[in-house]
Amino acid sequence: MMTNIEECDRNLHNYLEDNLGTNVETKEMSARYTTDAIVKCCFGISANSFINEDGFRLAGKKMLGQSFGRSLIVFCYYYATWIIKLFKFKFIESSAVDFVRDAFENAYFQREASNGKVKNNDLIDILIDFKKQNLEFNGFTFSRENLVAQAVTFFSSGFEAAASTLAFTLHELGVNEDIQEKLRNEIKTVVVTHGELTFNAIHQMKYLQMCVNETMRKYPGTSFIHRECIENYKVPGHELTIEKGTPIIIGLYGLHYNMKYFPNPEKYDPERFNANNIHKIINCTFLPFGDGPRSCVGQTLGLLIVKKAIIHILRNYIIEKNAFTTEPIVLTPFPIIQSKGGVPLTFRRLESAF
Ligand code: HEM
Numbered sequence: 001m002m003t004n005i006e007e008c009d010r011n012l013h014n015y016l017e018d019n020l021g022t023n024v025e026t027k028e029m030s031a032r033y034t035t036d037a038i039v040k041c042c043f044g045i046s047a048n049s050f051i052n053e054d055g056f057r058l059a060g061k062k063m064l065g066q067s068f069g070r071s072l073i074v075f076c077y078y079y080a081t082w083i084i085k086l087f088k089f090k091f092i093e094s095s096a097v098d099f100v101r102d103a104f105e106n107a108y109f110q111r112e113a114s115n116g117k118v119k120n121n122d123l124i125d126i127l128i129d130f131k132k133q134n135l136e137f138n139g140f141t142f143s144r145e146n147l148v149a150q151a152v153t154f155f156s157s158g159f160e161a162a163a164s165t166l167a168f169t170l171h172e173l174g175v176n177e178d179i180q181e182k183l184r185n186e187i188k189t190v191v192v193t194h195g196e197l198t199f200n201a202i203h204q205m206k207y208l209q210m211c212v213n214e215t216m217r218k219y220p221g222t223s224f225i226h227r228e229c230i231e232n233y234k235v236p237g238h239e240l241t242i243e244k245g246t247p248i249i250i251g252l253y254g255l256h257y258n259m260k261y262f263p264n265p266e267k268y269d270p271e272r273f274n275a276n277n278i279h280k281i282i283n284c285t286f287l288p289f290g291d292g293p294r295s296c297v298g299q300t301l302g303l304l305i306v307k308k309a310i311i312h313i314l315r316n317y318i319i320e321k322n323a324f325t326t327e328p329i330v331l332t333p334f335p336i337i338q339s340k341g342g343v344p345l346t347f348r349r350l351e352s353a354f
Contacts, residue, residue, distance in 0.1 A: 001041055001121065002199055005305060008036040009312045015050045016317060016347050023322050026170050026343040030309070031163040035060050037305040038158045038298075043107045043151065044120035056103070056155075062096035063156045064336060078226060078249070097152055104151040105144075123154060154298065160336060161221030162302045166309050167343045168219040168329075169211060172268045173310075174319040174345045175327045179270065183207055184314045188354055191315070202307050210270035212306060216288035218268055220252040223333045225290045252287055253333055261285040266328065315354055317347040 012033050016024070032049035035056050039047040049057040076083040077091055104124075111124050119125055127150065131142040140146060173180040186207040194201035202208070229246040242248070257265040261282055262272065271277060289296035296302070313319065321327065324344035332338050 001301070001304060002197075002308075004040045004044075004120070004122070005037050005308045007046065008033055008040060008305075009308065011036055011048065011050045012309060012312060013316065016313070019347070021346060021348060023324055023344050024347060026345045027163065027167040027339065028342070030167040030170070030343075031060065031159065032057055033309050034159040034162040034166060034305055037308075038155060038162070038301075040122075041301060041305075042123035042154050042158075043104055044111070044122045044124055045103060045107055055099070059096040059099040060155070060159055062093045064160050078247075092152065092156065100152050100155055101148045104148060108147065123151070157296075158298045158302060161296075162298075162305050164219060164221055164337065165212065165215055165302070166306045168339075169215040169306070169310055170313065170319055170345060171325070171329065171339075171343050172211070172215060172218075173314075174321045174325065176268060179211065179268070180314070180319060183211055183310075187311050187314055191354065197311065199304070202304070202311070205307070205311075206275075207270065208307055208310065209303075210273040212303065212310075213273040213286075213288070214268055214270040217256045217262060217272070217286060218265075219329075219331070219337055220256055220288055221337070223253050223337050224249050224251045225287065226250070227294070250287070253337065255285050255287065258285070313347070314350075316350055318350055320346045320348060322346040 012029070015029060015032070035049045036047045039045050039056050045056075047056040049055070073084070073089050073091070076089065083089070108124050108127070111118055111120075112128055127142070127147060173183065186205055190201050190204045191197060194204070227248045227250070229242045229244055229248055231244050233242045234240070235242065256262060259265060262285075272281070284291060289299045289302075322344060324341070326339075326341055329343070330340040332340055
């Protein structure tokens with residue numbers, strides 16, 4: 001995985017070198033980086049989104065458009081499915097699905113035809129291995145449609161949440177110089193100690209994890225998660241019984257900004273997650289990846305991608321706010337949490353890059 005992401009670091013580096021000292025729309029930059037990283041790590045394909053704005057980047061944009069019409073469709077999917085059935089609305093635009101389907105199928109069948117000679121340690125390798133072993137998971141079969149559905153789900157669920165975590169972290173580092181400097185120092189110490197940037201070295205960067213956690217608290221990748229009640233449940237201490245079959249919406253934004261759980265919630269404070277404080281966080285009040293059997297399957301990969309980009313940037317560049325940066329950021333919470341004016345920042349070369 002580390003090698004797969006290294007190619008994406010190079011693309012990011014070239015992009016920043018071309019845009020030094022200018023106003024960089026950091027959310028778009030982050031989305032291109034996470035698109036490249038997920039497509040490489042899952043399908044073994046180089047998407048090159050910094051150069052090729054069509055392809056996977058365009059498919060991603062189409063999948064997660066923020067128009068009024070799109071918000072209405074997402075709303076209906078959760079709260080008024082009868083409208084979806086009546087008008088036959090599609091959750092994801094067909095042309096975007098078709099693009100990902102073709103790219104995935106090409107990569108999958110080429111890999112399968114190589115009879116194990118080509119390996120990329122990615123989702124395709126895993127699916128081919130499972131298919132060979134004739135494994136079955138709760139009735140899941142390895143039909144063409146099922147495989148494509150997995151590919152589309154991984155791509156669409158992954159790149160946007162990772163991109164917003166990355167962009168909002170860069171914003172907070174840009175507006176909090178002290179936190180940026182502290183994090184850069186930690187990265188330097190660990191890199192010097194380990195000699196190279198390995199998975200283990202990244203794991204040693206505790207302050208980095210604290211910063212990313214605080215970003216995911218303040219800007220959760222999704223505003224809510226949803227479940228369905230599977231048996232009648234009497235809420236302890238209340239008269240209320242939630243009946244079997246009731247749809248449940250759990251608002252992450254509401255939990256993460258509840259002063260009872262996170263005092264002074266508007267403040268970006270990574271110390272909430274330091275070794276002394278992290279154990280004080282009440283179970284299920286911090287849910288950046290959801291919880292239980294339906295929680296995020298891409299958690300480890302998502303964190304690795306986000307951390308790898310932050311490390312690369314802090315080793316080479318200084319992040320600065322500019323005339324377009326707004327603090328605090330104004331958020332649009334539905335259907336996904338986004339910054340209204342994007343995430344404008346400026347990057348300058350670090351004199352003593354390391
Ligand atoms: C920092 C990055 C990420 C964040 C914050 C994030 C967050 C989430 C959240 C909140 C959910 C809903 C969980 C629930 O309902 O309990 C979810 C689901 C999911 N995520 Fe992620 N995610 C990230 C990265 C990724 C990546 C990189 C991938 C794949 C490459 C991915 C794949 C998925 C999939 C497939 C689901 C659906 C799971 C299911 O419905 O069973 N995620 N993610």
